[in-house]
Amino acid sequence: MKKPKSKQVRIQSRNTEVQEIQLLEKWIEFGKPESGSNPLSLPPLPAKSPIGRIDENTYSQYAGCTKFQQLPISKNLKDGLRQAGYKNMTNIQRASLPHSLSGRDILGAAKTGSGKTLAFIIPVLEKLYKARWGLEDGVGSIIMSPTRELADQLFGVLKSVGKHHGFSAGLLIGGHEYDEEKDHVNRMNILICTPGRLLKHMDTTPNFDCSQLQVLVLDEADRILDAGFKKEVNAIVSQLPKHRQTLLFSATQTKSVKDLARLSLKDPEYIAVDEESIAATPNRLQQKVILVPLDQKLDMLWSFIKAHLNSRILVFLSTCKQVRFVHEAFKKLRPGIPLKCLHGRMKQVKRMFILQQFVEQRSVLFSTDVSSRGLDFNKGVDWVVQVDCPDDVATYIHRVGRTARYDSIGRSVLFLLPSEMKMLERLQEKKIPVEFDKPNTKRLQSVSGLLAALLAKYKDLQPLAQRAFKTYVKSIYKQKDKEIFDVTKLPIDDFSASLGLPMTPQLRYLNRKDIDKNTPGEPVSVPQIPAKKDFIRPKPSNDLLEESDDEEILDLLRSKETTDGDDAKAIAADNLPTTRVLKKKKLKINVHRPVGTRVVFDEEGNTLPPLARLADIGTTDSGLLDKQKVMERFAELREEMKTRDQEDKLLDRKRRKEKRIKEKEKYKRARNEEEEDDDEDDFSGSDKDSKKVKGSKVYFDSDSDGDMKDKAAIKTDEISLAEQEELALKLLSSMH
Numbered sequence: 001m002k003k004p005k006s007k008q009v010r011i012q013s014r015n016t017e018v019q020e021i022q023l024l025e026k027w028i029e030f031g032k033p034e035s036g037s038n039p040l041s042l043p044p045l046p047a048k049s050p051i052g053r054i055d056e057n058t059y060s061q062y063a064g065c066t067k068f069q070q071l072p073i074s075k076n077l078k079d080g081l082r083q084a085g086y087k088n089m090t091n092i093q094r095a096s097l098p099h100s101l102s103g104r105d106i107l108g109a110a111k112t113g114s115g116k117t118l119a120f121i122i123p124v125l126e127k128l129y130k131a132r133w134g135l136e137d138g139v140g141s142i143i144m145s146p147t148r149e150l151a152d153q154l155f156g157v158l159k160s161v162g163k164h165h166g167f168s169a170g171l172l173i174g175g176h177e178y179d180e181e182k183d184h185v186n187r188m189n190i191l192i193c194t195p196g197r198l199l200k201h202m203d204t205t206p207n208f209d210c211s212q213l214q215v216l217v218l219d220e221a222d223r224i225l226d227a228g229f230k231k232e233v234n235a236i237v238s239q240l241p242k243h244r245q246t247l248l249f250s251a252t253q254t255k256s257v258k259d260l261a262r263l264s265l266k267d268p269e270y271i272a273v274d275e276e277s278i279a280a281t282p283n284r285l286q287q288k289v290i291l292v293p294l295d296q297k298l299d300m301l302w303s304f305i306k307a308h309l310n311s312r313i314l315v316f317l318s319t320c321k322q323v324r325f326v327h328e329a330f331k332k333l334r335p336g337i338p339l340k341c342l343h344g345r346m347k348q349v350k351r352m353f354i355l356q357q358f359v360e361q362r363s364v365l366f367s368t369d370v371s372s373r374g375l376d377f378n379k380g381v382d383w384v385v386q387v388d389c390p391d392d393v394a395t396y397i398h399r400v401g402r403t404a405r406y407d408s409i410g411r412s413v414l415f416l417l418p419s420e421m422k423m424l425e426r427l428q429e430k431k432i433p434v435e436f437d438k439p440n441t442k443r444l445q446s447v448s449g450l451l452a453a454l455l456a457k458y459k460d461l462q463p464l465a466q467r468a469f470k471t472y473v474k475s476i477y478k479q480k481d482k483e484i485f486d487v488t489k490l491p492i493d494d495f496s497a498s499l500g501l502p503m504t505p506q507l508r509y510l511n512r513k514d515i516d517k518n519t520p521g522e523p524v525s526v527p528q529i530p531a532k533k534d535f536i537r538p539k540p541s542n543d544l545l546e547e548s549d550d551e552e553i554l555d556l557l558r559s560k561e562t563t564d565g566d567d568a569k570a571i572a573a574d575n576l577p578t579t580r581v582l583k584k585k586k587l588k589i590n591v592h593r594p595v596g597t598r599v600v601f602d603e604e605g606n607t608l609p610p611l612a613r614l615a616d617i618g619t620t621d622s623g624l625l626d627k628q629k630v631m632e633r634f635a636e637l638r639e640e641m642k643t644r645d646q647e648d649k650l651l652d653r654k655r656r657k658e659k660r661i662k663e664k665e666k667y668k669r670a671r672n673e674e675e676e677d678d679d680e681d682d683f684s685g686s687d688k689d690s691k692k693v694k695g696s697k698v699y700f701d702s703d704s705d706g707d708m709k710d711k712a713a714i715k716t717d718e719i720s721l722a723e724q725e726e727l728a729l730k731l732l733s734s735m736h
């Protein structure tokens with residue numbers, strides 16, 4: 001009894017589906033907006049106006065509608081959206097959906113946190129639904145994201161709003177089990193992926209086929225189309241059918257004709273909903289820029305964290321090593337708020353776990369740009385702190401866009417070095433409403449002294465600090481925009497000391513003279529910049545574990561109280577942390593000393609001449625060296641050098657012998673192959689013989705190569721002559 005009923009139900013639901021699709025297609029065709037028009041400019045539809053079919057040939061208007069329920073989309077999707085809590089559309093959704101639902105290519109730009117994800121997930125689901133796409137049809141849509149975390153987040157949105165559709169969807173990202181993915185990838189209708197992993201499947205997974213692809217989506221399109229992904233994206237696109245719908249979205253969009261040609265976009269609709277708006281960043285975002293000398297960055301960051309213990313703070317640093325160091329070091333100083341870190345070198349599972357934790361509790365997340373794009377921390381990030389200057393304005397926009405999402409408020413602060421003030425101009429040129437603040441460092445707590453102590457106590461922290469130092473300087477050195485990033489203007493000794501390092505690590509690629517001639521905090525040309533006297537060495541904190549009041553440091557920084565220059569100098573002198581003393585001593589080190597020699601210090605921390613440690617202070621009150629001891633030491637050194645020379649010679653001989661053996665084996669293999677080839681060919685006996693003789697020549701020990709080759713040649717000649725004589729004799733005797 002049951003079976004025919006379920007069959008009947010199946011037939012019935014298929015018929016309903018077919019009817020719904022026919023209706024949607026007619027409705028879309030009836031009301032699709034003019035190509036090139038912006039549906040946002042149309043007056044909003046009255047709330048109670050009819051939805052869908054009105055009479056035989058008339059359907060309701062949907063260009064200009066404000067609610068998802070007014071769109072020509074399936075009931076399944078409407079249910080999914082309603083259950084996920086989405087009712088009214090955001091501007092980018094209102095502007096793009098009427099175009100994308102009618103099958104047009106889209107190039108969409110809207111501020112961070114403005115709802116671009118639904119603007120592409122809705123047309124993807126609807127396109128496949130209207131095509132009655134099934135499991136057996138394979139890949140119908142690919143959604144590409146530049147980072148794994150963002151791909152994972154998009155996957156979450158797709159699952160939530162698409163739960164009433166019967167599509168299969170897969171997440172293809174690095175860090176996942178590739179073999180497992182391989183087994184399922186052919187059965188997926190929608191793939192959310194990073195470019196690298198998708199290409200790997202295209203190259204290696206048997207029968208992986210995207211030839212029927214209907215919709216291609218690039219989220220954070222400008223990032224995916226930039227040089228970093230160029231090879232992968234070109235290779236992927238070359239394997240996709242040209243006849244498809246393509247949707248590109250980002251907060252900072254590309255209009256490069258070359259890029260668009262690469263993707264074969266067909267008359268795309270340019271939808272930039274914020275073009276008329278003054279700022280490229282959300283209106284509810286308060287943005288500050290403060291001037292912080294390099295050696296005070298960690299003091300400033302520490303003080304900031306201590307003043308915001310009840311917030312969720314996202315901190316951007318430029319390299320993985322910096323993130324690791326600051327996280328490890330600050331953790332040991334226990335600021336009174338959980339600290340987490342995230343960077344591209346971490347295992348994927350851990351990355352996901354950390355993001356989850358950051359979303360769930362107030363904490364500080366130190367991160368590289370791996371989390372600068374697209375991530376939506378749904379409980380809201382209170383502060384975005386950019387300790388290191390972003391590469392460009394686009395990166396700035398994406399970083400600050402992790403806060404003030406949808407309709408929430410947010411705050412951000414960017415630390416700029418005096419040499420990076422050009423970045424402030426660039427932000428202002430792009431109409432980003434940043435407020436420039438002079439730092440009033442009265443409430444700053446210095447951590448460099450504490451870091452020096454930590455480095456001495458925890459041996460594994462010192463290499464971390466060194467790498468943090470080196471990678472930061474290198475990142476500046478490698479930056480393309482030299483107007484902003486000038487490595488020669490970095491006060492590198494002060495910076496090194498501020499990380500608690502006793503000595504400035506060597507930077508082979510830099511000419512020290514170029515750097516040293518620039519003093520920290522040298523005059524800069526931007527008018528708003530405070531004079532050098534505004535940079536005050538902060539007061540070291542006596543008790544860093546004690547919680548400071550939750551008053552915001554930045555409000556204080558803005559306070560009208562200015563510190564008198566002389567006072568400032570006095571405070572600075574009073575409060576110099578211990579690392580500064582170390583730093584002064586370190587400057588006396590002769591960096592050009594011969595390799596392998598040690599720097600020797602006296603009790604005052606001054607460097608001594610080489611061999612000075614041999615001086616017998618008891619007997620030579622003038623500080624002169626004991627000649628006898630020096631001579632003995634020289635003799636010792638000579639002996640050591642002799643032994644090392646002998647060891648080197650032995651090693652060299654051994655290496656040469658190994659090389660010879662390898663060469664012989666190589667020749668042997670080549671000869672064997674040659675002989676095998678010869679066997680297959682129809683050579684005359686004499687040819688074969690001559691080849692063997694020729695081949696045999698190369699087997700001589702090459703210790704005295706030339707000699708032996710000559711001998712071999714002679715030997716071969718002798719044999720042939722004897723044979724010839726014998727043959728001649730035989731011939732003569734037979735003639736007689």
Ligand SMILES: Nc1ncnc2c1ncn2[C@@H]1O[C@H](COP(=O)(O)OP(=O)(O)OP(=O)(O)O)[C@@H](O)[C@H]1O
Binds near residue numbers: 090
């Ligand atoms: N119509 C809507 N109604 C309510 N909330 C929405 C709507 N659309 C999106 N949101 C919410 O707004 C937040 C930001 O959306 P989304 O992540 O899509 O922004 P985005 O524009 O892609 O940001 P980014 O440029 O940083 O990637 C999300 O939490 C999302 O759930």
